[in-house]
Amino acid sequence: MRLLTKTTLNLLSISLFIYLFGVIAFYYSLRIQVDSNVNKEMEKRKNSIVRQMEEAHSSVSQPPNRNEIVIVTPVDKAIPKDRYADTLIFNKEEQRYQLFRQLGFSETVNKQPYYIQIYKSLEETDSLIVSIITTMTALVILLIITLLIVNRYSSRLVWKVFYDTVDKVNRYDLNTHEEFTLQDSDVKEFADLNRVLLTMTERIKNDYLNLKEYTENASHEIQTPLAIINSKLELLLQSGEMSEKQYKALADAYEASIRLSKYNSTLILLAKIENKQFPESKKVSPEDIINTLLENLDDLIRSKKLEVVKRLLPDVTLLMNPYLAEMLIVNLVKNAVRHNVKGGKLIVELGESFLRISNTGPDHPVDKNLLFKRFYKSSSSPESLGLGLAIVQKICALYGFEVGYQFEGQMHCMTVNFGQNKSGTITNNGFV
């Protein structure tokens, strides 16, 4: 629930509650007021009736006013006290009950006690009260509605900065190298929020850059010691007589060090792609790369007895960095060969704006979310670095290509969609 809706609802429920009580209290206070007025009026009437009776020998002329009824009854004994009450009287003409105020009192005129009742219609005052309450209700409702609308619009204005901030934070990406700026606000809370956010992102960015720089430096610096380790181990191998056990230990160390340098150079490559350190683009022919590659992988393909199907549209060119183009295709094809089954199939399709590499493999789809993760390895090839598809994804992001995975008809398909971006321009929002 939005904050605005929440506050509005609170406001609305409380004001309705208060209004309800207000109306009830108002009604009763009006009622009391009206009753006391009527009582006073009837008091006056009482005096005039008594005077009239004394003068006119106990007879009272009915008032012309339909709102008033006077009933005079001779009684044996006078009641000492006046009695006020509300009562309903059936109106024969209008066929309905009407509310009357009644005053009953006793008076002795010419030694004869009478019980006299005065009825005064409350119809008019009642309708007055109703109309007052109605008008008031209408006014209050109008007031509330106006308040709500004004509140809504002013909130929109006030909260605009906030929503802008949320949107910007949401889209914030450390990799885009874009300046992170927020709108100024004259609302203290929002200004505080923006200030805190700016400080925070600045700190995060610095930390991130430091970390990245550290990693990159470390990776570069590691290359030379690794070269030394490798060459020294290689020398050690040549040194002559060694026991099988020693050779074995040496072999393991050598393998591990080579593996480490492979990891390292791949990580450097990933970092370089991220930093857009491959700026210059040339026209490259994916077809040539694919043909050379398949030739190079001939041993692997033959050993797995793979059936290779090439459907390459001739003269397709891409404007991109030649090295990255090669890395992209090499990693996709290598992946398709490695995870293939013996006697399986490998289909390489190249169209005007897409490259699709399909291969047979395990008969269940791979988890898409894990596929492009660094160091994700399927159990079938524990020796692989697990960085191939991460490289593919980075390169695609750099050039605005779309890369997707489908599992169709027992074939695992990796599709790279070159899209509109055949110009080789590096997209700014490449890293999502």
Next chain:
Amino acid sequence: MKILIIEDEKTLSDAIVEYLDGEGHLCEVVYTFEEAVEKIELYQYDCMVVDINLPDGSGLDLIRLIKKRSITVGIIIVSARNSLDNRIEGLEIGADHYLTKPFHLAELNAHLKSIHRRISFNGSNELVLNEIKLIPEEHRAFVLDKELVLTKKEYELLLFFISNKNKIITKAGLAEHLWGDHMDAADSYDFIYTHIKNLRRELLKKGCRDYIKTIYGLGYKFDIT
């Protein structure tokens, strides 16, 4: 062959010298750009191993300097930078090979050998080792003057073995030499085994002695001792 090694990392240059030792080369080592320029001005070398990142300059500039003075020398670049641009630039300005650190010493040695063959016989040459004769230009190999029937990979394998004779060559080094970066080491070991098996069979069939020795799980040795 006289070789100048320009590499600021002393331990690494030591390792290179030690590996090349006993191959009949005369190796000199310098650690800086300045020293390298001095040496080039004073002496004549057959081959140079140049590191791109030197403390006081770029190896690429050194190569440009050499080319400007029209000095004939084989050049192998070794660099920690594995970028295509560096590689292309290096080769364009006249280097013969570009090796990325970390590299296999056997690989460096094979490249030096090929440069050596080129400069000592002006390209047209035969490589003779006991009963084996190679004509690298034509990619042909003979045993006792009978031509061997070899695939491209088997031929490359034989040449690599002969270039690094009497040395243990690791499987990883072989894999990188044969397939470059295209195949992961672990994938390629089986194929190395197959290729070696075929090569050995062909050599033996043509009457060659069995020089190829398997060293435990480690690699192979072309042992002519």
